[in-house]
Amino acid sequence: MPVPSHPTRRALLFGSAGTAALLAGGPGALLGTGSAAPRPALPVADTAVSLDAAPVTVDLGSRTVHTWGYADRVPGPEIRVTAGGTVSARLHNNLPQETTVHWHGLRIDPTMDGAPGLSQVAVAPGDVFDYRFTAPDPGTYFYHSHVGTQLDRAAYGALVVEDPAEPLGYDAEWIVVLDDWIDGTGTDPDAALNLIRTGPVQTMHSTLLGGTAGHIDYPHYLVNGRTPEAPEVFTETPGRRIRLRLINAGADTAFRVALGGHELTVTHTDGYPVVPVTVDTLLIGMGERYDVLVTLADGVFPLVAAAEGKNARAFAVLRTSAGEAPSASVAVPELRGRLLTLADLVVDPSVDLGDTPARGVDLVLGRGRDGTGWTLGTSSAFDSPPLRVPVALGERVRLSFTNTTRMWHPVHLHGHTFQVRGATGRGPRKDTVMVRPRESVAVDVLAENPGEWMLHCHNLYHSELGMMATFGYGETPPPGPDMPGMSGMSGPG
Ligand SMILES: [Cu+2]
Known part of the structure; x- marks a missing residue:
């Protein structure tokens, strides 16, 4: 089987083939009518950043909290680089415990992936640790600590990889980072983990979609580090087209996002292009990203991110004219409008992995035998050490996840962007996919980035309590059990 090299993929993304496909298939309206002209080509630019992981005091708007973060604000510093450019990030660990930085969604060298104990x-x-990598693919990503419950403090930030030949026409960007906040409110994420570990906890049911979307009834839900009582205000001009880069950095909360008075045209899932689809609202799971184009109306509008099943929301304001801002509790009819589904999403042809047959691997999202832990393995592998799914370089593997529990599990694979199969086989490219209760979701992975990679639920509390496996191919697999009956599959060939 031919192994597409990185230059081949990049040529597909940046070359005339990808642009032609967009011009032929996408609505012309996205490609530069009105004021939203195609953006000028960018020179490839590197970026350097210093991340000081440390105890900090941050202002959430309506209150100040003591937490752990990368700066005295939350989210941490926004990192921007051009695809093909190099990110150099010096991490200083001034925390009282170990830490790492994971570059979520990026197809980089495993030694830079920030998976503690694995890579x-x-x-x-x-x-101090120096992270240095080339950002291979344009898109919306984020970075976060991959140790303990640090992600559920302030140890995260947005990471945008710009396309040097951006095909979308838009005038401005609004990065919208969503989070669920508990730290420094009289309790902290480690206390929450202990509660979840040691027995029955309050769980929040999704009234519309069934099952349980999360465990914790957080005191606050944030947009860009602000509580609804003191929201961020994004000011723009009517008629302009903006690109929303939605990032869910929450640990235990899926959000239902809508912008009052506007439709959302979804253009990217987890950084990769899809055939644009217009909806009123979308659900974003922990670790997921969506890029959305919006043509701005005239007025003052609520951006809401309803915490699924939790009867609370994150909130921000979009202002394009004078007038009174809506209150945080304002009714937003779009929340009950057309909801984006996985079946609505069709991959952009420039990043379609195609139809090559794949070797199937069935994986089960389940509970530990004692009923407290969470597992990701074969049904026979519950309670065993983390499963390693062995693959061969160049192989295509179809991972089929079946959720046997009553909770939602956003499953994330490091170092790759898989393709959701879906009914058409032309589902979106993603690195994190929500698997709802009693549902199965199949994804195809092309093994083109050798290394040992984490595969886990992005509910932080589930991964901390065992819902974690590895996906590996390379020269020196780590010690540990391979998937039963599949030993000998690892390594080239
Ligand atoms: Cu989970």
């Missing part, structure tokens, strides 16, 4: 030794308190 790097966690950075000890007082130590």
Whole structure:
């Protein structure tokens, strides 16, 4: 089987083939009518950033909290680089425990992936680590700590990889980072983990879609680090087209997002282009990203992110004219309008992995035998050490996830962007996919980035309690059990 090299993929993304496909298949309206002209070509630019992981005091708008983060604000510094450019990030660990940084969604060298105990030794308190990698693919990503419950503090930030030949026409960007907040409110994420570990906890049911979307009734839900009582206000001009880059950095909350008075045209899932589809609202799971184009109306509008099943919301304001801002509790009819589904999403032809047959691997999202832990394995592998799914370089693997529990599990694979199969076989490219209760979702992965990679639920509390496997191919697999009956599959050939 031919192994597409990175230059081949890049040529598909940046070359005339990808642009032609967009011009032929996408609505011309997205490609530069009105004021939203195609953007000028960018020179490839590198970026350097210093991330000081440390105890900090941050202002959430309506209150100040003591937490752990990368700056005295949350989210941490926004990182921007051009595809093909290099990110150099010096991590100083001034926390009282180990830490790492994971570059969520990026197809980079495994030694830079920030997976503690798998691809790097966690950075000890007082130590420094230099992350350095080339950002291969344009899109909306984020970075976060991959140690303990640090993600559910302030150890995260947005990461945007710009396309040097951006095919979308838009005038401005609004990065919208969503989060669920508990730290420094009289309790903290480690206390929450202990509650979840040690027995029955309050669980929040999704009234519309069934099952349980999360465990924790958080005191606050944030847009760009602000509570609904003191929201961020994004000011623009009517008629302009903006690109929303939606990122769910929450640990235990799926959000239902809508912008009052506007439709949402979804253009990208987890950084990769889809055939544009217009809806009123979308659900974004932990670790997922969506890019959305919006043509701005005249007025003052609520951006809401309803915490699924939790009877609370994150909130921000979009202002294009004078007038009174809506209250955080304002009714937003779009929340009950057309909801984006996985079946609505069709991959853009430029990033379609195609139809090559794949070897199937069935995986089960389940509970530990004692009923407290969470597992990702074969049905026979519950309660065993983390499963390793062995693959061969160049192989295409179809991972089929079946959720046997009553909770939602957004499953994330490091170092790759898989393709959701769906009914048409032309589903979206993603690195994180929501698997709802009693549902099965199949994704195809092309093994083109050798290494040992984490495969886990992006509900932080589930991965901390065992819903974690590895996906590996390379020279030196780590010690540990391979998937039963599949040993000998690893390594080239
Ligand atoms: Cu989960």
